[in-house]
Each structure stands twice: as structure tokens, then as C-alpha cells.
Amino acid sequence: MSRIAYVNGHYVRHAEACIHIEDRGYQFADGVYEVCGVRGGKLMDETLHLERLQRSLRELRMEMPMPLAALKHILRETLRRNHVLNGMVYCQVTRGVAPRDHPFPKNARPSLVVTAKRLNEARIAAAVAHGVEVVTMPDQRWARRDIKSIALLPNILAKQSAREAGAYEAWLVDAEGFVTEGSSTNAWIVDEEGRLVTRPEGPDILHGITRHVILQAARSEGIEVVERPFTPQEAKSAREAFISASSAIIIPVIRIDGQAVGNASPGLVALRLREAYGRFGELS
Ligand SMILES: Cc1ncc(COP(=O)(O)O)c(C=O)c1O
Numbered sequence: 001m002s003r004i005a006y007v008n009g010h011y012v013r014h015a016e017a018c019i020h021i022e023d024r025g026y027q028f029a030d031g032v033y034e035v036c037g038v039r040g041g042k043l044m045d046e047t048l049h050l051e052r053l054q055r056s057l058r059e060l061r062m063e064m065p066m067p068l069a070a071l072k073h074i075l076r077e078t079l080r081r082n083h084v085l086n087g088m089v090y091c092q093v094t095r096g097v098a099p100r101d102h103p104f105p106k107n108a109r110p111s112l113v114v115t116a117k118r119l120n121e122a123r124i125a126a127a128v129a130h131g132v133e134v135v136t137m138p139d140q141r142w143a144r145r146d147i148k149s150i151a152l153l154p155n156i157l158a159k160q161s162a163r164e165a166g167a168y169e170a171w172l173v174d175a176e177g178f179v180t181e182g183s184s185t186n187a188w189i190v191d192e193e194g195r196l197v198t199r200p201e202g203p204d205i206l207h208g209i210t211r212h213v214i215l216q217a218a219r220s221e222g223i224e225v226v227e228r229p230f231t232p233q234e235a236k237s238a239r240e241a242f243i244s245a246s247s248a249i250i251i252p253v254i255r256i257d258g259q260a261v262g263n264a265s266p267g268l269v270a271l272r273l274r275e276a277y278g279r280f281g282e283l284s
Contacts, residue, residue, distance in 0.1 A: 004081040006074050006114040011081060014115065023111055025094030028102075029151035031111075032056035033092040036075070037246040038116070041085045042283040043075065044246065048209045056148045057093060061104070065093055065112040078114045087118040088247055092150060124248045128274065131254030131266045132168035134187075134243070136232045137161060139172035139180045146203050158183040169243055171232065171256070178229035180204050185243035185251075186211040189235045190269045191226075197238075200227040210244040210277075217276040223269065232256060240267025249281075250274040 003014035024030035034053045037044035050068060057064060064071070075089050096108030140154040158170035162183070169182045180199060181187050186208040188198045196218050201207045218225050235241050241253035241261045250273055252266035261267075 001083065003115070003117070004078065006078050006112070008111055008113075011077070017113070017115075019111060019113065020097040022100055023094055023097050024105070024108070025092065025111065025150055027100055029149065030060075031092055031094030031150045032060065032062070032148050033090065033150050034148060035246050036089050036091070037249075037281075038079060038084055038087050038089055039283060041079065043079075043089065044281050044283060045209050045213060046072070046075070046284050047282065048212060049246075052148060052207065052209065053091065053093070059144070059147050060095075060149075062093065062095055063110050065110040071112075074112075074114050078116045082116040084116045084118055086121060087116060089114065089116045094150070119247070124251075127168065127248065127251045128266065128271075131252040131264070132243075133166065133255040133258075134169045134171045134182065134241075134253050135162050135165045135167040135257055136171045136173050136179070139174050141172070144203050145180070145205055146201070146207055148206060155183040167255075168251070169253075171235075173232060174204065174229075176229075177231055179232060179235060181206065181208075182243050182245075185245040187235075188214075188242050188244065188270075189230055189238035190240035190267060191230075191234070191238055193224075194239065194269070195224045195226050196269065196273075197226050197228060197230050199229050208244060208246075210246055210249055213277060213280050214244055214250070214273055217273055217280040220280070221272065221276055223273075236261065238262070240269055242267065242270040242273075249277050 004011050005014045005017040007017050034049045036049045092113045094111045096110050098105030098108040162170035172180045179187050236256050236259045252270040254264045
């Protein structure tokens with residue numbers, strides 16, 4: 001079965017999908033994206049993802065490519081055409097096609113690409129069951145990480161360094177020595193007193209949708225939550241650590257820079273929150 005992509009008004013074979021060479025996404029990374037999880041054929045937390053998409057666009061003074069209802073329809077139609085039941089839908093909006101020049105073009109229309117793919121469920125299940133390792137490294141990104149920009153060069157360099165070090169994820173550390181987040185995940189610890197700790201929202205991190213729902217789930221489970229920055233040192237001596245993202249929800253972290261966290265096995269709070277997520281995430 002061939003995959004299908006939506007590209008600027010057309011559903012095309014994924015292998016043959018293409019965009020113009022002067023699309024500003026291609027030339028300047030002048031665009032934003034969203035990744036929404038799919039469970040049982042339904043979109044997870046779609047409302048929150050689409051709100052964040054609109055916020056990212058507003059912050060960059062870009063327009064929605066179409067009304068929200070039409071975009072929602074395309075997300076579902078792309079899932080349907082790809083027979084995705086458990087997986088994710090990817091949606092990218094750029095400032096459009098125009099002769100290469102830095103200022104915003106006057107007449108360009110935003111470009112929209114939507115793709116869908118299945119999850120590698122076995123890989124995620126293994127990561128959840130065994131936990132993963134992270135390594136820390138300097139955060140070299142720009143100052144507006146709250147915008148879900150397609151400009152991901154520092155993120156991919158960090159992820160590649162992590163993989164070359166045999167780790168699953170990179171935890172990025174700011175100039176003051178505090179963890180911001182992972183290269184494609186938010187970062188969490190459970191401190192000595194059993195409090196759930198994660199960095200507060202602001203321009204230093206992506207405002208993860210999974211992060212948002214985990215905070216709700218934790219509060220309703222009676223877990224004390226503290227939104228504050230933490231250092232790699234504190235994380236290494238924490239009871240637990242984990243990462244969050246729409247693709248896998250929560251993955252326990254068992255080692256940081258080679259040092260065991262707790263007893264180097266997935267933490268109870270992480271697993272409990274993963275389970276509770278199902279009751280809080282909205283499926284539509
Ligand atoms: C840098 C970064 N932080 C955090 C996340 C997690 O965000 P979400 O929970 O919305 O998937 C992502 C996901 O792509 C990311 O790229």
C-alpha cells in the first residue's frame with residue numbers, strides 16, 4: 001500500500017510529493033509544524049495542537065493556510081487515506097513560494113503539507129519497559145523555542161550526538177547550567193521528596209502538549225508539581241527522570257551521562273502518569 005501526502009490542495013503519492021524549490025520553508029526554514037498523536041484512529045489533543053499551531057503562526061506573522069475546519073478535515077482525510085490507526089499526523093505550514101529574498105514576500109500564500117505514519121509500537125514499548133539513557137550538552141538553539149519552528153538544526157545535531165554516544169535523547173543545558181528540555185521532548189524529574197519537577201513555560205522551551213496534559217494528570221492524581229528549572233546534577237540524584245512528547249507520551253530515563261537515576265529502572269511515578277494520561281488526553 002502506498003503512502004499518501006497532502007500537498008497544497010492535492011493528495012499525492014508520498015514518494016512523488018514535492019514542493020517548489022523557492023518555498024521559503026525549503027530555503028529559509030520559514031515555517032512551523034505540529035505533530036499530533038493518533039490512537040485508535042482518533043487525534044490526541046487536537047484542540048491543543050491546533051491552538052499551538054495558530055500561536056506559532058501568529059508569533060511569526062504568518063497566516064493559517066485555510067480555515068480551521070478545513071485543516072481538521074485534511075488531517076483526518078490524510079489519516080484515512082494512509083490507514084493509520086496508531087501513529088501520528090504531521091502538519092507543516094510555511095510562508096509560501098516567492099523569489100528568494102529575506103523580507104516577507106508580498107503576495108505569497110502559505111504552503112501546507114500533511115503526512116501521516118504509523119507508530120513503531122514495539123520500539124516505544126521497549127523504551128517504556130526498559131527506560132532510556134540521556135546525555136547532556138549545551139543548548140545552542142535560538143531564543144524563541146516556544147515557537148514550533150521547522151528550523152531544527154541544533155536539535156538534530158544534539159540528537160545525533162546523543163545517538164553517537166549510545167543514548168536515546170539529548171538533554172540541553174542553558175548558559176546558567178539548567179536543563180531546558182530534550183532535543184525533541186520535554187524533561188522531567190521526581191525529586192527526593194517525590195515532587196514532580198519540570199521547567200516552567202517560557203521562551204526557553206517548547207510548550208509541549210504532552211507536558212500540559214501530564215501536569216493536569218499529576219495534579220488530579222495528587223502528585224505535587226513544581227515548575228522550576230533543575231540542573232543535570234540534581235537530575236542524576238533524583239528518584240526518577242523521564243521525557244515526554246506526543247509520539248510516545250512518557251519514556252522513563254534510567255541513566256544520565258552514564259550515571260544511574262534511582263535504581264536504573266523505570267520509575268513508578270513515570271509509569272503511573274503514563275497510565276493516567278489516557279484519562280486526560282482528549283481523543284477526537
Ligand atoms: C524541542 C521539543 N520539546 C518538547 C517536545 C514535546 O512536545 P509535545 O508534547 O507537544 O509533542 C517536542 C516535540 O516535538 C520538541 O520538539
